[in-house]
Amino acid sequence: MSKTALSERLLALLSTRKRASEVVGDLLEQGLTGVAFWVAILRVALRLSLRWTSAFVAAVACSVCVIALYCLYVVPKWKLPHHESWVVWSVCFAGVSLCLATATGLTASWYGIHDRLTRFTALIWLTVTASACLAWLPHAPFFVASALVAEAILLSRQAAARRLLLCALAPAAAFATSAGLFYLFSRLTAIPSTGRAGIADLAFAALACFSSLLLEFSIMRSLRFDHL
Amino acid sequence: MKQGLGELEQTILLAILRLGTEAYGVSVRQMIAECTGREITPGALYTTLDRLERKSLVQARDGDPTPERGGRAKRFYTLTRQGKTQLVDAQSSFRRLMEGLELLA
Numbered sequence: 001m002s003k004t005a006l007s008e009r010l011l012a013l014l015s016t017r018k019r020a021s022e023v024v025g026d027l028l029e030q031g032l033t034g035v036a037f038w039v040a041i042l043r044v045a046l047r048l049s050l051r052w053t054s055a056f057v058a059a060v061a062c063s064v065c066v067i068a069l070y071c072l073y074v075v076p077k078w079k080l081p082h083h084e085s086w087v088v089w090s091v092c093f094a095g096v097s098l099c100l101a102t103a104t105g106l107t108a109s110w111y112g113i114h115d116r117l118t119r120f121t122a123l124i125w126l127t128v129t130a131s132a133c134l135a136w137l138p139h140a141p142f143f144v145a146s147a148l149v150a151e152a153i154l155l156s157r158q159a160a161a162r163r164l165l166l167c168a169l170a171p172a173a174a175f176a177t178s179a180g181l182f183y184l185f186s187r188l189t190a191i192p193s194t195g196r197a198g199i200a201d202l203a204f205a206a207l208a209c210f211s212s213l214l215l216e217f218s219i220m221r222s223l224r225f226d227h228l
Numbered sequence: 229m230k231q232g233l234g235e236l237e238q239t240i241l242l243a244i245l246r247l248g249t250e251a252y253g254v255s256v257r258q259m260i261a262e263c264t265g266r267e268i269t270p271g272a273l274y275t276t277l278d279r280l281e282r283k284s285l286v287q288a289r290d291g292d293p294t295p296e297r298g299g300r301a302k303r304f305y306t307l308t309r310q311g312k313t314q315l316v317d318a319q320s321s322f323r324r325l326m327e328g329l330e331l332l333a
Contacts, residue, residue: 004298015278018290018303023274025300026253040270047271111282 004028007041014048051110059105059213066101066129070094077136089141093132099172099179100125106171106217117224121168127151167223175216182208233318236276237285239264241315244286244305252291252302253277277305285311 004024011020027040074090104125107118131144155161182204186192192200233241243259244251253273261267280286291302307315 015274018288019274019278021300022253022303023270025297025302027270028298028300029254029294029296043269044271044274047269047275051275 003037007038010041010045011048014045014052055106055109055217056210056213058109059102059216060209062101062105062125063098066094066097066132069129070132073133074136086135086137086141089144090132090135093128093135093144095176096172097125097129097132099176100128100168102175102213102216103168103172103220106213106220110217110221111224117164117167120164121172124168167220170223171216171220174219175212178212178215179208182212233285233314234276236268236272237280238315238318239266239268240273240276240280241285241307241311245307245312245315249304249306251305256305280311283310284308285314 008017008020008024011023023041023044027037032040074094078087100121104118104121107115107121111118113119127148131140131148134140135144152165155165186204186208192198192204239260240256243256243263246263247255247259253270257268257270257273277286277288281288285308286305287308288303288305291304293299293301
């Protein structure tokens with residue numbers, strides 16, 4: 001494989017094929033060869049990958065916020081007398097909140113905090129997070145479920161809102177599915193099989209997280225159109 | 229809240245505007261270097277162009293493939309109406325801030 005084809009493939013992984021072809025074409029036109037060519041390619045690749053890295057960091061940071069909030073605020077309430085009825089709801093909401101957190105982090109980093117999709121995803125995320133945290137209140141799950149159903153019905157009446165809803169929920173659902181499959185795989189095959197929280201477990205968790213985020217990210221980018 | 233344009237974004241938009249139909253990666257970099265004396269890195273240029281495209285401030289079209297580019301097409305950029313409006317807004321803000329200061333005299 002020639003150096004231009006190789007560099008084009010490398011850049012296409014971090015951007016689009018058109019962008020990769022443009023960058024390589026521009027560098028060739030400027031007469032860059034040998035080390036200078038590769039240095040320029042690596043600098044462009046680094047800049048492009050910084051955006052990806054920051055998007056993944058933002059997604060993980062949002063997830064950590066959910067886990068920390070849940071552990072600090074909700075877990076101590078598991079001792080309350082009406083334990084059985086609300087804990088299941090609360091855990092379900094927390095799981096959904098975790099998936100929406102990654103979607104919010106990715107959209108905020110990729111499209112900016114002023115973007116409509118970011119604000120919309122963040123709004124749903126905050127609603128579900130609040131639901132997870134307040135599920136311990138008596139009858140709270142019924143009120144929350146009613147409010148969410150009413151919200152979904154209202155939103156589905158407008159085409160633009162339907163599209164936003166799809167763009168917010170589909171990537172989060174993809175993340176949930178992928179993470180769930182990784183979890184099932186690890187349960188069924190006992191891979192990694194260290195038995196303790198060792199390097200293999202951490203590596204597997206990182207692989208599951210990264211792959212799921214990558215899938216979520218690609219679905220988010222393919223669904224969102226420019227004039228949303 | 230109104231979204232502002234960054235300095236590099238404004239510089240690149242102005243360079244594209246000056247180049248007219250001949251604005252592509254290499255010519256934009258050259259124009260910026262000639263007018264400002266500043267060499268922007270290819271990485272900064274393409275990530276900013278990426279962002280401007282995503283914000284629908286510029287649109288790209290492919291030219292014909294050329295041999296000096298290894299058979300790859302040039303990617304020409306033009307400002308969209310939204311891009312022109314945002315650029316004029318940003319420049320007007322600067323002009324208002326400069327008024328009465330007589331720094332350019």
